[in-house]
Amino acid sequence: MKFAPSVLFTIILLLFFGATAWEARNFPILARILPWVVTIPCFFLTLRELLVQLRVKADHVNGGGSVGLDADQSNSSKNYKKAAWCWIWLFGLYIGIWVVGFKVATIMFLILFLKIEGRATWFMTTALTALAFVMIFVYFGPVFGVFWPIGWGEQLIKDMLGFG
Amino acid sequence: MLLLGVAIGLAIGIIPGIGSTVGFALLLPFIFGMDPYAGMALLLGMSSITATSDSITSILFGVPGTIGAAATILDGYPMAGKGEAARALGAAFFASMLGGLFGAVALTLSLPIARPLMSLLGAPEFFMLSLMGICMVGVLSARRPIRGIIAAGLGIMLASIGPSTAVQCERYTFGQTYLMDNIPLVVVALGLFGIPETVDMIIKGTSIAAVPKLGKGIFQGIKDVLHNWSILLRCSLLGTYIGFLPGLGGSVASWFAYGHVVQTSKDKENFGKGDVRGVIAPECANNAERGGSLIPTLLFGIPGSTAMAFLLVAFLILGIRPGPDMLAKNLPITFTIIWSLALANVIAAIMCCFLVRPMALLTTVRIQYIAPFILMILILGAFQSTRQWGDMIGLLALGLLGWFMKRLEWPRPPLLVGFVLAGIAEKYLWISAQLYGLGWLLHPWVIVIAILTVVSIFFTYRWQKEQGIKKVAISHSGKQA
Numbered sequence: 001m002k003f004a005p006s007v008l009f010t011i012i013l014l015l016f017f018g019a020t021a022w023e024a025r026n027f028p029i030l031a032r033i034l035p036w037v038v039t040i041p042c043f044f045l046t047l048r049e050l051l052v053q054l055r056v057k058a059d060h061v062n063g064g065g066s067v068g069l070d071a072d073q074s075n076s077s078k079n080y081k082k083a084a085w086c087w088i089w090l091f092g093l094y095i096g097i098w099v100v101g102f103k104v105a106t107i108m109f110l111i112l113f114l115k116i117e118g119r120a121t122w123f124m125t126t127a128l129t130a131l132a133f134v135m136i137f138v139y140f141g142p143v144f145g146v147f148w149p150i151g152w153g154e155q156l157i158k159d160m161l162g163f164g
Numbered sequence: 165m166l167l168l169g170v171a172i173g174l175a176i177g178i179i180p181g182i183g184s185t186v187g188f189a190l191l192l193p194f195i196f197g198m199d200p201y202a203g204m205a206l207l208l209g210m211s212s213i214t215a216t217s218d219s220i221t222s223i224l225f226g227v228p229g230t231i232g233a234a235a236t237i238l239d240g241y242p243m244a245g246k247g248e249a250a251r252a253l254g255a256a257f258f259a260s261m262l263g264g265l266f267g268a269v270a271l272t273l274s275l276p277i278a279r280p281l282m283s284l285l286g287a288p289e290f291f292m293l294s295l296m297g298i299c300m301v302g303v304l305s306a307r308r309p310i311r312g313i314i315a316a317g318l319g320i321m322l323a324s325i326g327p328s329t330a331v332q333c334e335r336y337t338f339g340q341t342y343l344m345d346n347i348p349l350v351v352v353a354l355g356l357f358g359i360p361e362t363v364d365m366i367i368k369g370t371s372i373a374a375v376p377k378l379g380k381g382i383f384q385g386i387k388d389v390l391h392n393w394s395i396l397l398r399c400s401l402l403g404t405y406i407g408f409l410p411g412l413g414g415s416v417a418s419w420f421a422y423g424h425v426v427q428t429s430k431d432k433e434n435f436g437k438g439d440v441r442g443v444i445a446p447e448c449a450n451n452a453e454r455g456g457s458l459i460p461t462l463l464f465g466i467p468g469s470t471a472m473a474f475l476l477v478a479f480l481i482l483g484i485r486p487g488p489d490m491l492a493k494n495l496p497i498t499f500t501i502i503w504s505l506a507l508a509n510v511i512a513a514i515m516c517c518f519l520v521r522p523m524a525l526l527t528t529v530r531i532q533y534i535a536p537f538i539l540m541i542l543i544l545g546a547f548q549s550t551r552q553w554g555d556m557i558g559l560l561a562l563g564l565l566g567w568f569m570k571r572l573e574w575p576r577p578p579l580l581v582g583f584v585l586a587g588i589a590e591k592y593l594w595i596s597a598q599l600y601g602l603g604w605l606l607h608p609w610v611i612v613i614a615i616l617t618v619v620s621i622f623f624t625y626r627w628q629k630e631q632g633i634k635k636v637a638i639s640h641s642g643k644q645a
Contacts, residue, residue, distance in 0.1 A: 005568075005571075005572060006572045006573075009568055009569075009572050009574070013314065013318065016318070016321075017317070017321075020321055020336065023336060024335075027328070027333055027335060028328075028331050028333050030328070030330040030331040030594075031328035031330060031331050031333040031335060033330075034320070034324055034586075034590050034593075035321065035324055035335065038317045038320045038321055038324075039317070039321065041317070042313075042314055042317035042318070042321075045310055045313060045314050045317075046314055048310065049308075049310055049311065049314065079367065082367045083363065083367055083567075086363045086366050086367055087363070087564075089366075090359075090363070090539065090560070090563075091560075093539065093543070094556065094560065097543070097556070098553075102543075102544070102547075106540050109536060109540075110536050110537075110540075113532070113536045114532070114533065114536065117366070117532050118530060118532035118533055118536075119532075120532075120533065124533075128533060132537055132540070136540070136541075136544070146193060146194070146196075146544060146548060147547065147548060147551050148544070148547075149543075149547050149553070149556060
């Protein structure tokens with residue numbers, strides 16, 4: 001059975017409220033009141049929303065109104081493809097940070113993103129990356145006492161060199 | 165710090181797609197450990213000013229710098245087409261300045277009224293106010309109120325992850341150490357709004373091709389504002405009032421003001437074709453709304469919009485607790501906020517008048533050049549919360565949630581407001597129950613607030629349903645024709 005993304009999302013929300021209401025039965029009585037006061041009405045409201053969406057979809061299939069399907073219709077496969085690439089870039093940045101740490105990963109990310117996605121010239125890429133490096137790592141970081149995520153690879157190198 | 169905030173706000177407001185929400189997301193990492201006065205000046209300087217500089221792209225290119233400037237396009241862009249861009253810009257900047265000052269004055273005047281009011285309110289009343297804030301944001305900020313309420317419920321449930329307020333108990337942590345101290349507010353705010361907006365910016369990938377000629381006439385625009393002083397007063401009042409109501413926000417204020425000036429003007433033929441009144445009304449309302457929305461945020465801790473929810477997050481980072489303390493021991497901070505708001509509006513209007521030409525060039529920068537920096541700062545900002553990988557994973561997960569919510573037309577402000585207010589609401593609920601048992605439900609102000617909440621929700625739901633029925637009727641009659 002194929003579901004529109006909006007219907008799938010509503011089903012996920014329904015499962016979320018159901019699961020959290022179920023889990024709350026293990027809490028002491030005073031701790032479970034807020035979860036139940038929120039999850040039980042929200043479960044039924046979400047169920048109602050799901051039924052409305054399914055009914056609207058059925059009407060649309062039968063040639064009726066299309067209210068509520070605007071979101072699904074406007075999110076074409078082309079948009080989702082572009083969005084998927086964007087998320088892949090973001091996941092790639094995370095993997096880079098995990099491996100080599102924030103500083104190295106973001107410099108690599110900036111260079112690759114500006115070159116590939118931004119189609120910037122080498123001059124522009126280098127200039128913008130250098131500007132970001134100076135602004136964030138040389139100025140804002142020390143002035144505001146910002147902490148950087150350290151990667152597994154970065155920590156390994158520090159340990160090997162004795163800076164642990 | 166105020167000047168820095170104004171400069172950042174000017175840049176943010178002028179680039180389409182980046183509003184004060186992303187501005188807050190960019191500045192939040194840098195206010196950790198800052199002095200509260202400096203932090204407030206920085207944030208308010210930025211936030212107040214995006215509502216001034218956003219009119220530049222609306223007038224010159226027909227592209228709103230922020231959603232609050234969309235109404236300005238209707239008359240501002242045609243004015244630019246007629247060679248009156250400078251006049252429109254002069255009117256927009258001056259109206260924005262005066263609207264912002266009006267909002268600051270309204271905030272100041274609300275203080276003596278609020279002080280005696282605060283003494284009437286106790287834990288039960290604050291619980292009801294929190295509930296009202298959550299419900300009203302849920303109902304008013306969504307096309308379908310039911311989605312707003314569900315989103316608010318989702319926010320409350322996310323906030324309940326971690327230690328319970330009432331009893332020693334860990335909820336929904338599943339043994340994860342990171343979750344045993346609640347999900348940080350900054351991670352939720354940046355994830356829900358910062359990541360989806362940046363991702364969508366990259367997907368759209370727009371920039372403006374070239375800057376049109378500005379011409380002369382900025383002072384003519386300023387004179388137009390003074391000539392139409394009654395529009396300025398009425399629309400500023402409207403903007404302040406709308407800002408005071410949780411859930412509506414700047415875009416509603418500007419459209420309401422535009423609609424009001426069209427309806428109340430005797431000669432309406434020029435509206436939509438380049439009437440300067442169509443620029444003055446939305447711009448002053450948009451800026452006045454900022455002052456109005458600070459009233460419930462500062463005094464009751466109830467954020468009325470996404471920007472105010474971010475400001476509330478910033479308050480908590482800076483160690484400021486909104487509520488009765490803002491009128492007592494934190495009164496100096498309250499006045500700092502008011503003065504920052506007023507000064508920022510004046511400085512921004514002056515800077516915009518002199519710097520409009522170089523600022524317009526910023527709009528030609530490709531979004532792909534800006535977006536990766538924003539992503540970096542978002543990740544860095546989230547990491548400052550607890551300096552654990554959980555912050556970054558939370559940012560990504562909530563970013564995905566926020567992005568899907570945006571795509572599928574589920575409102576995000578109620579989720580954030582529900583998250584922010586859940587802890588406060590639960591705390592006041594337990595204090596009320598411990599002090600009064602169930603008797604707190606019969607307190608007069610509790611009943612008044614409850615009735616107001618139910619009535620507001622009922623009328624809003626009915627009005628939105630009527631709008632929906634009208635829409636379907638129009639589409640059906642179109643098909644039959």
